[in-house]
Every structure is written in C-alpha cells, then in structure tokens.
Amino acid sequence: MATPQAGARRYGPGRYAVLTAYLVLAVMMLVPFAIVLLNAIKTPREYSTNGPLALPEGVYLDGLIDFWQRVDYGEKLLNSVLISGSVAVLAVVLSVLNAYALGIGRVKGRMWILVLFLMANTLPQEALVYPLYYLAKQVGLYDTRLSVIIVFTCIQTAFGTYLLSSVLSGFPREILEAARIDGANRLQVLLRVVVPVSRPTLSVLLVFFFIWTWNEFLIPLVFLVSNETQTVSVALGVLQGQRLMDATMTSASALLGVLPTIAFFVIFQRTLTRGITVGAIK
Amino acid sequence: MLKVRKVAAALAALAAAATTLAGCGSDGGSDPNVLRLWHYEGPDSAMGVAWNEAIKEFERTHPGVKVKFEEKGFEQIQKTAPMVLNSKDAPDLMEYNKGNATAGLLSKQGLLTDLTAEVTKRGWDKLIPAGVQVTAKYDAKGVMGGDKWFGVPNYAEYVQVYYNKDLFAEHDVKVPTTFDELVAAMDAFVAKGVTPLTNAGSEYMAQQFVYQLALSKADRAWVDAYQRYTGKVDFKDPAWTYGVTTFADWVKKGYIAKTSVGAKAEDAGVAFMQGKYPMMFSGSWWFGRVAAEADFEWDTFVWPGSKMTLGSGGNLWVVPQGSKNKQLAYDFIDITMKKQIQNALGNAGGIPVAADSSAITNPKAKKLIDDFNRLADGDGLAYYPDWPVAGFYDTWVSEVQKLMNGSATPDRVLGNLQKAYDEGLPK
Numbered sequence: 001m002a003t004p005q006a007g008a009r010r011y012g013p014g015r016y017a018v019l020t021a022y023l024v025l026a027v028m029m030l031v032p033f034a035i036v037l038l039n040a041i042k043t044p045r046e047y048s049t050n051g052p053l054a055l056p057e058g059v060y061l062d063g064l065i066d067f068w069q070r071v072d073y074g075e076k077l078l079n080s081v082l083i084s085g086s087v088a089v090l091a092v093v094l095s096v097l098n099a100y101a102l103g104i105g106r107v108k109g110r111m112w113i114l115v116l117f118l119m120a121n122t123l124p125q126e127a128l129v130y131p132l133y134y135l136a137k138q139v140g141l142y143d144t145r146l147s148v149i150i151v152f153t154c155i156q157t158a159f160g161t162y163l164l165s166s167v168l169s170g171f172p173r174e175i176l177e178a179a180r181i182d183g184a185n186r187l188q189v190l191l192r193v194v195v196p197v198s199r200p201t202l203s204v205l206l207v208f209f210f211i212w213t214w215n216e217f218l219i220p221l222v223f224l225v226s227n228e229t230q231t232v233s234v235a236l237g238v239l240q241g242q243r244l245m246d247a248t249m250t251s252a253s254a255l256l257g258v259l260p261t262i263a264f265f266v267i268f269q270r271t272l273t274r275g276i277t278v279g280a281i282k
Numbered sequence: 283m284l285k286v287r288k289v290a291a292a293l294a295a296l297a298a299a300a301t302t303l304a305g306c307g308s309d310g311g312s313d314p315n316v317l318r319l320w321h322y323e324g325p326d327s328a329m330g331v332a333w334n335e336a337i338k339e340f341e342r343t344h345p346g347v348k349v350k351f352e353e354k355g356f357e358q359i360q361k362t363a364p365m366v367l368n369s370k371d372a373p374d375l376m377e378y379n380k381g382n383a384t385a386g387l388l389s390k391q392g393l394l395t396d397l398t399a400e401v402t403k404r405g406w407d408k409l410i411p412a413g414v415q416v417t418a419k420y421d422a423k424g425v426m427g428g429d430k431w432f433g434v435p436n437y438a439e440y441v442q443v444y445y446n447k448d449l450f451a452e453h454d455v456k457v458p459t460t461f462d463e464l465v466a467a468m469d470a471f472v473a474k475g476v477t478p479l480t481n482a483g484s485e486y487m488a489q490q491f492v493y494q495l496a497l498s499k500a501d502r503a504w505v506d507a508y509q510r511y512t513g514k515v516d517f518k519d520p521a522w523t524y525g526v527t528t529f530a531d532w533v534k535k536g537y538i539a540k541t542s543v544g545a546k547a548e549d550a551g552v553a554f555m556q557g558k559y560p561m562m563f564s565g566s567w568w569f570g571r572v573a574a575e576a577d578f579e580w581d582t583f584v585w586p587g588s589k590m591t592l593g594s595g596g597n598l599w600v601v602p603q604g605s606k607n608k609q610l611a612y613d614f615i616d617i618t619m620k621k622q623i624q625n626a627l628g629n630a631g632g633i634p635v636a637a638d639s640s641a642i643t644n645p646k647a648k649k650l651i652d653d654f655n656r657l658a659d660g661d662g663l664a665y666y667p668d669w670p671v672a673g674f675y676d677t678w679v680s681e682v683q684k685l686m687n688g689s690a691t692p693d694r695v696l697g698n699l700q701k702a703y704d705e706g707l708p709k
Contacts, residue, residue: 044574044575045574045575045577047552047575048552048555048556048571048575048576049555049556049575049577050556051552051556052552070325070353071353133365137368137369142369142370142371143369143371221358221361221362222361222362222365225362225366225369225371226352226371227352227353227354234358237355237357237358238322238353238354238355238358239324239355240355240356240357241322241324241356242322242356242379242567242597243486243547243565243567244548244551244567244568244571245548246324247548
C-alpha cells in the first residue's frame with residue numbers, strides 16, 4: 001500500500017464510514033423519541049386513519065393535558081422526586097460510611113463482605129418482591145413512600161459500597177498519614193480529607209442513584225398501592241388497558257415520563273462525563 | 283461543583299421531608315363514610331362513563347358518604363391484587379378480571395367475599411342471563427360455573443364481524459348472511475386483490491378464528507368439557523380438526539394474510555379502521571373505538587352459520603374479604619345494576635346485562651345489544667380458547683403462528699395443543 005498523505009488520511013473514506021456509522025446510530029437512537037413526539041400531539045382519530053408514522057395534521061395537546069389531569073401528574077412528580085432524591089442522598093451517605101470502613105479501614109474479611117454485596121446486587125428484584133412485601137406488611141410500612149425509600153436505599157447502597165470500596169482502597173496512604181500526623185481523628189479524616197477528594201465520584205453516584213431509582217417500576221408498583229403515593233413510572237402504567245391501547249395518550253404519557261429524566265441529565269451532564277473513577281490526588 | 287453541592291443540599295432537605303411525609307402516608311381507610319373503589323376502565327370507555335354516573339348516584343342516595351375512586355392500570359391489578367387484598371389496604375370494592383386463573387384463584391384463597399346471599403336478596407341473579415352468570419360463580423376449587431357468587435358482572439362482551447360498508451360497495455360484494463355467502467364474499471375480495479380479513483398472529487385474534495370455526499361444528503357439551511372440565515377433551519375430534527384445517531386453508535387461499543403472523547391486535551384494528559381490510563372479526567371492546575375513529579360507513583354481524591360464538595360476562599365487581607364497608611359496596615353494585623346506569627352503559631357502546639333495550643337510542647349500539655341478547659338467550663356464549671388452563675394463551679399463539687407459517691401440520695398443532703391442555707389441567 002502506498003503511504004497516504006496526511007491530508008488524504010484526514011479525509012479518507014474510513015473517516016466518512018465512521019461518521020456515517022455514528023449518524024446511523026444517532027438516528028436509530030432518536031427515531032423512537034421522534035415517533036413518541038409525533039403521536040403525542042395527534043388526535044386519536046388521526047392516529048387510526050393515517051397510522052402511527054404519518055405526520056400530525058396539527059398540534060393537539062389534549063392528550064398531554066388529559067393525561068396530566070387524569071393521573072394528577074404533579075403529585076406523581078413530587079413523589080418521584082421525593083423518593084429518588086431521598087434514596088440518592090441516603091444511599092451515597094451510607095455507601096461512603098461503608099466504603100470508608102471497607103476500603104480504607106481494612107476491616108477483616110472485607111473481601112467476603114464485598115462478595116456478599118456483589119451477590120446482593122445480582123439478585124433479581126422479582127425474587128425480592130414477596131419477602132419485602134411480607135416484611136413491609138409486618139412493620140406496617142406497606143403502601144408508604146418510606147418503605148420504597150428504605151428498600152432502594154439498601155439496593156443502591158449495595159452497589160455503591162462495592163464500587164466506592166474499590167475506589168477508596170486505592171486512596172493514597174500518604175494523604176491519610178499526613179492528616180493523622182496533623183492530629184485529625186477518624187471522623188475528621190473522613191469528612192475533611194476522604195469526602196472532599198472523592199467528591200467527583202460521589203456526585204456521579206448521586207446522579208446515577210437518582211436516575212436508577214426514578215426509573216424503577218416493579219417494586220414501586222407492588223408497594224405503592226394508593227394513587228397518592230405513586231411514582232411517575234407507576235402512573236404511566238394506568239393507561240395499559242386489558243385489550244385496547246390508547247396509542248396517542250400513551251405517547252403523551254411517555255413524553256411526560258421521560259422529560260424529567262432528560263432535564264435532570266442535561267443539568268448533570270458535566271458531572272457525569274467527569275467519569276466515575278476520578279478522585280486521585282490533587 | 284458548587285452547583286452539585288447546592289443540589290445535594292436540596293435533595294437532603296427533601297429526604298428529611300420525605301421521612302415526615304411518608305410517616306403519615308396513607309391511612310388504612312377504615313372511615314365508615316368513605317367507599318374506596320378501584321377500577322381500570324378508561325374514563326371515556328362505556329364502563330368508565332356509566333360507573334362515573336353510578337358514583338354520582340351513590341353519593342346522592344347516600345348523603346354524607348363519599349366515594350374515593352382510584353383509577354388503576356390493568357397490569358397493576360393483575361400483578362398486585364393477591365398482595366393488596368391480603369393487606370389492610372384492600373379497597374372496599376374493586377373491578378377484577380373474570381376467569382379461573384384470576385377471580386377463581388382469589389376466591390379459592392379466601393380473599394373474596396362470598397356474595398351469594400346478597401345476590402339472591404337483591405335479585406341480581408334474576409337480572410343477569412344464565413350464560414353471563416357462569417363467570418361470576420366459582421366452586422370450591424375456583425373453577426367457574428360453580429355454586430357460589432364471588433363477583434357481579436355489569437356488562438358482557440362477545441366477538442363479531444365488523445365490516446366496512448364502503449369497501450363492500452366499492453368492490454360490489456354482497457354482505458353475507460350465511461357461512462357459504464361469507465366464503466363467497468371472501469373469494470370475491472381475493473379475486474379483486476383485497477385481503478378480506480384483518481388479523482393479528484401474535485395476539486388473540488388468530489386463535490379466535492380457529493376456535494370460532496371449531497365452534498360451528500360443536501355443541502354446549504363440547505364447550506363445557508373444554509372450559510369446565512366436565513368431560514374428556516379430544517383435540518383430534520371432528521370439530522377441532524375442522525377448525526384448524528379450515529383456518530390453515532384460509533391462510534393458503536389468502537382470506538387471511540400470511541404476513542399478519544407477527545402483527546399485534548392494535549395493528550390489525552388500526553389497519554381495519556384505516557380501511558385496508560373489509561372485515562375484522564373481534565370483540566365488542568372495539569365497538570366504541572371504531573365508532574369514534576373510523577371514517578367510513580360500517581356495521582356488524584354475528585359470525586354466520588354457528589349457534590355459538592366467543593363471548594362471556596365482563597369483568598366483575600368483587601368485594602375483598604378485607605373490605606371495611608361491605609354494606610356500602612353492595613349498595614354501589616346495586617346502583618350499577620339499576621336501569622338508569624345500565625342504559626347509560628349501553629348508550630356509551632357497552633353491552634349492559636340488564637338494560638332496557640327500548641331506552642338505547644344509538645341504533646348501532648341497539649343492534650350490538652340485541653345481537654348479544656339473542657346469543658345469550660340461545661345459550662351461545664362459548665368463552666375464549668385460552669381460558670381453560672394457565673399459560674394456554676402463549677401455546678395458542680405459537681401453535682397458530684406455526685399453522686400460518688406452514689411450519690407444522692394441522693395434526694401436529696392439535697397434538698401440541700392436547701399436550702399443553704392435559705398438562706395444565708387442574709389436579
């Protein structure tokens with residue numbers, strides 16, 4: 001093969017192939033959203049006469065408004081923010097405390113403790129639902145938001161502990177020793193040294209926990225029985241009929257359902273791209 | 283970084299608020315002046331409209347009592363009903379799916395109140411046709427058609443042919459009244475390059491053709507043996523053999539498109555409403571939607587040449603064993619059985635069980651109800667093919683798909699159905 005010139009290499013067919021591949025991928029990712037958007041603003045009659053792919057004849061917002069009122073969407077949003085927010089904060093706090101002991105404190109048998117956490121992570125939620133339901137009923141927390149917060153705090157903490165422990169076990173010992181020599185006790189080391197240094201990792205965890213909890217469906221479905229405690233993802237299920245589906249209203253609800261997650265993602269996009277393993281010495 | 287910290291602080295505040303809020307979460311609902319009611323019918327559906335009116339009527343006749351209605355999703359009720367009913371958060375009255383695997387199972391587990399005394403006292407058994415009662419009564423094993431009432435159906439449903447009058451006129455085809463005319467009409471459409479029947483191979487529509495064809499060669503004893511285990515079921519008998527071979531033949535002849543093997547019921551219904559197919563064989567649950575959304579002239583007829591067709595009582599009102607206001611729940615059921623509410627249900631496109639036919643003003647709805655009453659009076663409700671054993675629906679879908687693809691012979695398909703049926707029979 002002839003040695004290609006620098007210019008030819010920059011604009012060679014390979015680059016265009018990659019660009020095209022990315023474009024195709026981007027379109028494939030966006031098409032479902034486009035279809036949802038398209039059908040969310042159609043009238044049911046238009047949908048039935050022209051099919052799901054036709055362009056809407058005009059903007060029809062009644063589907064969105066009807067759905068909002070039908071499920072009292074504002075209340076559901078508040079519940080979701082409350083549950084996801086509490087879980088994110090509590091799970092990060094617990095994860096840090098656990099990981100501090102396991103990653104830096106070098107507890108005896110920590111390997112096995114971590115394996116246990118990992119195993120807890122791989123358990124499917126379907127297997128957990130019935131025992132959790134039974135426990136919640138016994139302590140009188142069935143059908144309360146608190147029960148879901150507790151359950152998800154534990155589930156997310158299991159993952160957070162596992163991840164943070166590995167990150168913190170690589171924490172530079174010199175910094176810790178320097179702090180000790182300066183007279184800091186264990187709590188001060190944690191709060192003044194470990195937490196500030198690993199804050200980027202913690203923020204990423206916080207964001208992840210929030211979004212993961214937001215998208216959870218099965219456990220909230222089982223635990224949040226009353227409509228006034230339900231989350232957004234459970235409320236979306238109301239539209240699923242026995243035999244018929246209301247395609248336009250389902251699209252409208254899907255649109256309302258993803259908007260908060262997209263908004264949240266846009267706000268925290270910088271935090272996320274900072275990467276999960278950042279957090280070394282300054 | 284600063285932003286993140288601020289947001290984290292806000293979230294922490296929320297977390298604190300959550301614990302206080304969650305603590306005082308929902309009350310158990312033991313207020314004697316509140317009727318907690320759940321159902322999963324959309325607000326615009328016939329049942330949704332009628333029951334909304336029933337709520338108003340109930341609050342008018344019960345001063346001081348409030349109805350706390352919560353709309354649920356079908357899926358949510360299906361998945362969580364046994365758990366909810368087993369807790370102190372059970373509603374006072376709810377809609378639940380009829381059938382052995384649903385209401386039957388809950389009745390066997392003791393989660394539903396036996397309504398027999400109430401039914402006779404209030405005369406609901408006189409209002410509901412015998413064929414519709416079957417799905418409301420269960421025996422000790424939870425098999426339908428038993429002796430105890432565990433639910434009360436407010437409406438009924440059946441499967442019929444919807445046809446597009448414009449397409450029949452355009453292609454100069456006569457609307458069939460007998461089975462032979464139906465076949466002739468389908469031949470005429472195929473000759474013009476039009477597929478006569480819309481179909482959904484991956485959902486209930488395809489198996490319902492097979493069952494309907496078999497029903498045209500069957501009698502009540504055959505249906506009872508199949509649905510209620512009153513006798514031995516042989517899938518190689520003439521009725522089943524006729525149903526399966528005729529269906530395979532229809533696919534070959536182009537009455538049913540082979541390409542519909544992967545289609546969903548929603549696709550099939552939308553294709554019919556777009557005017558792509560002249561006929562759709564499906565349930566009365568489409569009635570309201572076709573009426574609202576189809577842009578052409580249409581009407582319905584019952585499957586010709588068969589005394590029996592697919593249909594049954596609708597979903598049930600059930601009173602959970604843990605209901606704290608059973609008396610109010612019975613009163614509410616009673617109101618939904620009253621002429622006024624039943625007529626509202628009929629005029630909105632549903633099939634009421636105890637309406638006054640002369641009070642139905644919409645001519646299409648009147649025909650729908652009259653056709654149903656004729657079927658019910660002639661003992662013509664044969665339920666649905668997937669009912670008898672758990673998980674049978676999926677077997678039906680995959681076997682009928684094989685039949686459409688030609689990847690299994692009718693004989694083989696019948697053998698597989700027999701096997702799944704025998705294995706699934708309640709012991």
